[in-house]
Amino acid sequence: MNEDRVRLTVVAGVAEIHLSRPAAGNAIDPEMVESIDEAVRAVEADDTVRSVLVTAAGPAFCVGGDLRFFRDRIDRLHEDLSSMIGTWHRSTLRRLSELRVPVVAAARGGIGGGGLGLLWGADVVIVSDNAKLATGFTRLGMTGDGGSTWHLPRLVGMRKAQQLALRSTPVEAEEALKLGLVSQVVSDDRLEETARAEAVELASGPTWAYGRIKDLLRESGERTYADHLVAELDAMLDGAERSDIREGVIAFVERRRPEFDGR
Numbered sequence: 001m002n003e004d005r006v007r008l009t010v011v012a013g014v015a016e017i018h019l020s021r022p023a024a025g026n027a028i029d030p031e032m033v034e035s036i037d038e039a040v041r042a043v044e045a046d047d048t049v050r051s052v053l054v055t056a057a058g059p060a061f062c063v064g065g066d067l068r069f070f071r072d073r074i075d076r077l078h079e080d081l082s083s084m085i086g087t088w089h090r091s092t093l094r095r096l097s098e099l100r101v102p103v104v105a106a107a108r109g110g111i112g113g114g115g116l117g118l119l120w121g122a123d124v125v126i127v128s129d130n131a132k133l134a135t136g137f138t139r140l141g142m143t144g145d146g147g148s149t150w151h152l153p154r155l156v157g158m159r160k161a162q163q164l165a166l167r168s169t170p171v172e173a174e175e176a177l178k179l180g181l182v183s184q185v186v187s188d189d190r191l192e193e194t195a196r197a198e199a200v201e202l203a204s205g206p207t208w209a210y211g212r213i214k215d216l217l218r219e220s221g222e223r224t225y226a227d228h229l230v231a232e233l234d235a236m237l238d239g240a241e242r243s244d245i246r247e248g249v250i251a252f253v254e255r256r257r258p259e260f261d262g263r
Helices: 030-045 067-072 074-097 113-120 148-156 158-166 173-179 188-203 207-222 225-238 243-253
Strands: 006-011 014-019 051-056 103-107 110-112 124-128 132-134 184-186
Touching (some): 103 113, 110 113, 113 148
Parallel strands (some): 051 103, 103 124
């Protein structure tokens, strides 16, 4: 993992994936893709991780693809896009969204292009009041990546998704909150503190249940209502013998805070 691109730390069950290319707005180049992918794979394989926090250095979370890199290699654009987006889509973003633990993203400033995929893969998105989201692709003559054309219709509806994607309309933080693109807006000086507190709280929660809830939500659009009710039943029964459920029920009756171990 190239620490000039990404740094990974795990403390008390919270894994932090920190984008560390601030001078370039954390723009995505091949090394950034490989480093984020390596970090996500490491989190995926670490049984001690109970929540993930995605942060970034500098005034911009991630401005999207590194256009200077593409300009300097414009005759190899097809090859570079195939390699970078292939990993970004088939591995990085898919794995991030399917992690068995909650993912919190903390973002400020510009969040654009394929970098939006890091927000779409999170379960909780906290942004600073100076954040601005934009797909930006049509200004480059591109269709787009990062999963925006899948997530936007589900988050904001088709008409608004068409506006955001076709016109590359930027969205300020408060509007993003109203549209349901983000979970919370805080002042810039409180961003890391708020997001870290959220990740720490989630790390003390019922980890197995969080994972199954993520599955159920993600798969809800693939089933009929009747089939989904069966899936909910199966999940409840799968958890019936788990220690966290026993602890949760007993703690509730005893009027105390549950102490979940994640199992």
